[in-house]
Amino acid sequence: MASVRVAILTVSDTASKDVTADKSGPVIKAILSQHGCECKYLNIVPDDEERIRETVRAWCAEGTIDLVITTGGTGFGVRDSTPEAISSLIERPAPGLVHLILAYSLKQTPFAALSRPVAGTIGQSLVITLPGSVKAVKENLEALLTDGLLTHAIDLIRGGSGKEVHARLGSTGLEEVGTSHGHPEHDHHRHIHKHSHHSHGQDHGHAIPKSRTTEPLSQDPSVNVTSRQRVSPYPLVTVKDALISILQEVGPLPPVEVLVTPKLRGCVLAEDIHATFDIPTTFTSNVDGYALRASTPPGVYPVITTPLATLPEGRVLYRINTGAPLPLGADAVIMVEDTRVHSTHIDSSGRMEEKDIEMLAQVDVGENVRKPGSDVKQGELVLEKGMLISSAGGEIGTLAFVGKTTVKVYSKPVVALLSTGNELRDLHAIEPNRNDIIWDTNRPSLQAALEGMGYEVVDLGIVPDDLDAHLTALRKGLESADIIITTGGTSMGTGDLLKPAIERHLNGTIHFGRVSVKPGKPTTFATVPTTGRPTERTPIFALPGNPASALVTFHVFVVPALRRLTGLTGEKCHLPRVRVQVQDSMPLDPRPEYHRVVVMSEPDGLKAYSTGGQRSSRVSSLAGANGLVALPPLKEGGPSKVHAGDYPEAVLLGEVQLKL
Template sequence: MVKIRVAVLTVSDTASSDASADKSGPTIKEIVQQNDHECVESRIVPDEEEQIRAAVKGWAEQGVADWIITTGGTGFGVRDRTPEALTPLFEREAPGIVHLLLASSLQKTPFAALSRPVAGTVKNSLVVTLPGSAKAVKENLEALFQAGVINHAIDLIRGGSGQGVHAQLASSTPQSSIQGSQGLQHSHSHHHNPHHHHHGDSHSVPTPRTTLSHDPSAPVSARHRVSPYPAITLEAALESILREVQPLDPREIPVSSDLRGTVLAEDIFAPQNVPPTTTTNVDGYAVRSSDPPGIYKVLTPRTHDLATPVPAGHIFRVNTGAPIPAGTDAVLMVEDTRLHSTDADGEEREVEALAQVDAGESVRKPGSDVKKGELALEKGTVVHAHGGEIGTMAFVGRQKVTVHPKPVVAILSTGNELLDIQTPQKMDVDGWGGIWDTNRPSLQAALEGMGYKVVDLGIVPDSLDKHIEALKRGLDQADIVLTTGGTSMGASDLLKPVIERHLSGTIHFGRVKIKPGKPTTFATIPTAKGSVPMFALPGNPASALVTFHVFVLPALRKLGGWPTARSQLPRVRVQLQSNMPLDPRVEFHRVSIQASAEGLKAYSTGGQRSSRVASLAGANGVVILPSKVEGGPSEMKAGEFVAAIVIGELQVQR
């Protein structure tokens, strides 16, 4: 049996403040190792549902552990919320494991009846909750290991048939234990596919899916009052995006300006020497280095063959980059000559050489720039718009190259209240005229300015069918879908339910601890062409543009094959030029970054309300303000240095 990778989560207000108070976590690690398995992760969190859920969900999504064990928070105490935190994550519950835990504990003490364990699968991880007592932990783990339940369960979740476990149990455990284990198998099969084990086929692992969104067909009164999606940190959100998004398949494209923004999917080697023959790097005359100053007759490509040595008393006129003829070994610059005579047509007949040059002067040898077979550009190189990479490809003679293409982006806005600025439809409901759709034009401008092709899906009303129809069109026509609005807690906010319930998508995060942009949602949708990333950004204009630069751009770059380390926009150190208040969340304050002799300075663009898109007019960066902590400062002071994300061209201070 392959070693089981175990992650241990201790849930305790006390231990989260003082790790030495955690007795059950180390006990679990010790028992896991005694059973020849591996503890790969461990963490302590307080009795807070969001933190418990986020820790387990993160481990499961990252695939770091086969078995996630929590300890603590399963009783009837006011702060005991572990079952409530984890049950919404379960794709398949495991009541048999719960029954085994309770049955083994009740043999020890009747107080086990007050324990509320839960168990189930989250993606490809088995999650089991244990009590917070070290003694109870030992008893529960003894039951799980002795019965062979854990080995069998993990084998099945990994996609195995369970035959190896059966053979091991049959040879090393009492018959009653084997029957108990087989009973678990049959119960498990009944819920998934009862024929897999009977016919000896491999066990199918279902597509991971966690549905936390509300049912849009239910009445408004049934909607969530508190978001079921844990608010995760900025860093965790970025890690999730860069982990889930994979580069588009490479394709061969002609070398032209259309390559701007693509990433090389192959190493580029020079197919020939550059230059291919001996050439000149100046305008002048090919000469023998032994020729002294004096008057010489002029030859040209029209009057003399390159392969024939230049006769004595003659020189050969050349232009930059042209080959030099046989019999010459240097080039005399035009500036070092004087016209002596011309023919009837005004053509040079004789010139006076004013200087003598050394052998090799102003001459480029074959392969002196690039030798045949030499690496000119590495795989993973970004083809920038400034032309250097495209010029290099043409320089070495490549007509076509294989690259990761730039993704096509589908965009749409949601909401009955929105009006298209170009084709407004009159909306007069009790004097309400609607609001202009700001997000689509601003995002389209940003995307096309970066060279991305945009599919405009328009404004989608608050209709379930219209949402499904528009998103399916986007998924069919584009490599990534970008929406704004419909991500919050309103009864008509439909994007999360549509993603999970109608498109079979997986929401990797539905809230982020940032300002603006808390309801930012990132998901992946399975399609015939593969998994398509989708971002549902907030409807407020400033929120949409800020989260586009912070989250969507890294995904676009990763799709386009950019190295992970370069997928995010650059961050620079800037000096604040005004005080900036802190928020409990990390805040992105829109600024104008100006370069001065003293360094980069950041000037606030004014009011930072998430609906005030004007705060981004003139902004070329966002300052990353840290979250306010208890006992810490309430603001960042003018003159302090902070990190900022560059979203536009830097300005020079006037």
């Protein structure tokens, strides 16, 4: 079996402030590494239920982690919340593993009865919570690693048959009772069957959308109007589960090797970057001044201003600039500020130059001198795989600093963009003077956002409410782009043809067709098999037609997919979230809502100002908006609004403004 990829999370208020206090995390890593596991993450979070949940959720959503082990926070302490954080994410519990851990630990101490372990799968990852003590961690891992139990479990989760283990058990006359080993598809079908009959009502639990293997749920456009669906057949999923589904289905584009130029901004490194030589390679000056022997006392000395490799014998100064190599024989540099001109002369070009300089101070050996390798040593890691090359210039500068002329980065996705609807007109179409035209707002606004982020856009135009026209446009997008974004045609009208086109004609999979969010309930995410493209499946986002809904759902759902295609992982795929003090009261809705705001930096912190009416068709509510305040759903017996002065979280869409 391929190496087990592990993520380790230490849960501790103390260790989150002082990493040296984390003893259990490194022990887990060392033990698992001895058993051939590859540790991809070793992180620390405080005893905060949401931080624990979001970290583990992001790891599992990557699709590259086989085993997640947490340590700490499993007892009855006031701050112990790891079991609660993980339990809400578990899709398939593993009570047998929990029993094994407790039984093994109880042999060592009765206090093990106070531990509350949790185990089970989240997506394709096995998650196990361990106590925080080093002793307990060692004991629990000893139990889990006995006879290859852990690797066998992961092999089954990956879809393996476990034949080797079965053969070994058979040879010893043992039988496994009540398992479906050798037929892993049985459990898979039971899971999908259960999910397919999940309530279509309001959000509850964490029913993460799965790929469907049954008949299409979308309406058949060819049937009589009286036979068409009146209510959406797609389950209403939570925002969190929708995002998990997206990051499970979307992977990075293949790496390419490109020249190191400023055009790399927005790309993600597909390789670690190590220095291939010491920087600086020789002793160099840290200041503008004069290179000399440190034994030279204060006084007046001749100055050499022409380039030389070796400092002559005797007391002489050599003029040097910052970063220049010291000549052999020099072991210190005196700053210009610690000297003054004593005499001058006219050089061969007719310019006045320094002849003698008076030293006003004594310098020590090595003063104002950079040693070889003092900036970067040969072989040192300077940039990590997965790092975003930002427009701030630091990453490009680092690549140039270590002499990297070419670099491997993940390809940036090409985005195909189209609008749907007979009623829409292109803004630049030749039309008579009419005031009843509905101009296509979504394509221009989304194209501006995409190109502002550095993505190439293929404009597929406006598609009428005709199935053949939809298929023609979508096929063109599948041939020319890595991701398709459409707006309109996602609801239950007779002209809403995107879901049927994807499911019934393009052999696509609808991963979710409705989200419990305001605005953007009809938001749809699908993938379509492709050949001859960089990836096996092309993601399609069908966003609502209302302009504000389209832009909000673009930032919430599409941007994480774009960033994932670009090579980012986990939490890096999402736009940053910050606490802001809202300056206006904001009413709550039964659905979670993203309220458009202007976030401004003021002397006493970040403040958010509502852009006014939030109706989904009111695109002017996004003019000037650089943030989305994430409002919780209205709950029975709870508050009816977020009050002015409260501090909810906001998703940042752009640069924070400074209030003057």
